[in-house]
Amino acid sequence: MQELDFSGKTVLVIGGSSGIGNGIAQNFLSRGAExxxxxxxxxxxxYAESTDSNLQGLHYAQVDVGDVGQIERAPIAFERLDVLVQAQGTVLYDRQEFLVEGFRKVLDVNLTSLMVCAQKFHPLLKAAQGALIIVSSxxxxxxTRGNPGYNASKTGAFGLTRTLGEAWALDGIRVNGIAPGLVETKLTRITTSNPKRLEGALRTIPLGRLGTPQDMANVALFLASPLASYMLGQTLLVDGGMLLA
Structure with a gap:
């Protein structure tokens, strides 16, 4: 389909080294993008031994987005940017997010970095009349009873998507988001690697299966394409029907 051909386009996926972000990165690559x-x-x-990472054909750079200074100092390896996907994320278990240090760490990665990265690449996105996609949850x-930091940060990401969508529309930048349900990645292994927990989780999903990075990547392609040219500030819930009940 011509609308999903990204030949000649440049895409940056933050958090694209593994999991959902990596699936999105590989999907854009398969559609012709740099x-x-x-x-x-x-x-x-x-990442060679990681089961949810494939960096073949991708241009890789190390940037810890939990550190604002690293984001600001990171060199920009391209002159044009058509699509920015922000898929970075972390979670802490064993009630670490109830402590100030843990809570702040999760918010720094999952929320604050979204704004810092968006601002860093705003000029390039404006010049290209590009798209920004924020992956929340x-x-x-x-x-999420045991993870207040994760929940607050992802709820914040949902709100940021709406606000930047409105704020940057006049700059020609379309901002939208994806809210994945339960996807098998390293962040969800505490559930997916435990048969009892997994069985319970699957009972809550009408489609009866976990989501995959490819499921999320398909939606990212749509949001970045002309097919979604009249969508703005929206976050698409991609959860197999989990939240229907």
Missing amino acids: VHVWGTRAAADD AAAFHS
Whole structure:
């Protein structure tokens, strides 16, 4: 389909080294885009043993987005940017997010960095009349009892998507988002690797299966394409029907 051909386009996926972000990055690559990704490890080879990472064909750079200074100092390896996907994310378990240090760490990565990165790349997105896609979570629509930092940050990301969508529309930048449900990645292994927890989770999903990075990548392609040219400030819930009940 011509609308989903990204040949000649440049895409940056922050958090594109693994999981959902990596699935999105590889999907844009398969559609002809030049794709850059940011991750936390020193080099692309450091992800060689990761089961949810494929950096083949991608341009990799190490940037810890939990550190505002690193974001601001990070060199920009391209002159044009058509699509910015912000898929960075972290979560802390064992009630660490109830402590100030843990709560702040999660918000720095999951929320504050979204704004810092958006501002850094605003001029390039404006010049290209591009698209910004923010990956939040279905957690933005319900409580997550053990993870207040994660929940607050993803709810904030949902709100930021609406606000930047309105603020930057006159600059020609379309801002939209994706709220994934339960997707099998390293962040969800506490559930997906536990048969009892997994069975319970699957009972809440009408489609009867976990989401995949590819499921999220398909939606990202749509949001970045002309097919979504009249969508603005929206976050699409992609959860297999989990929150219907």
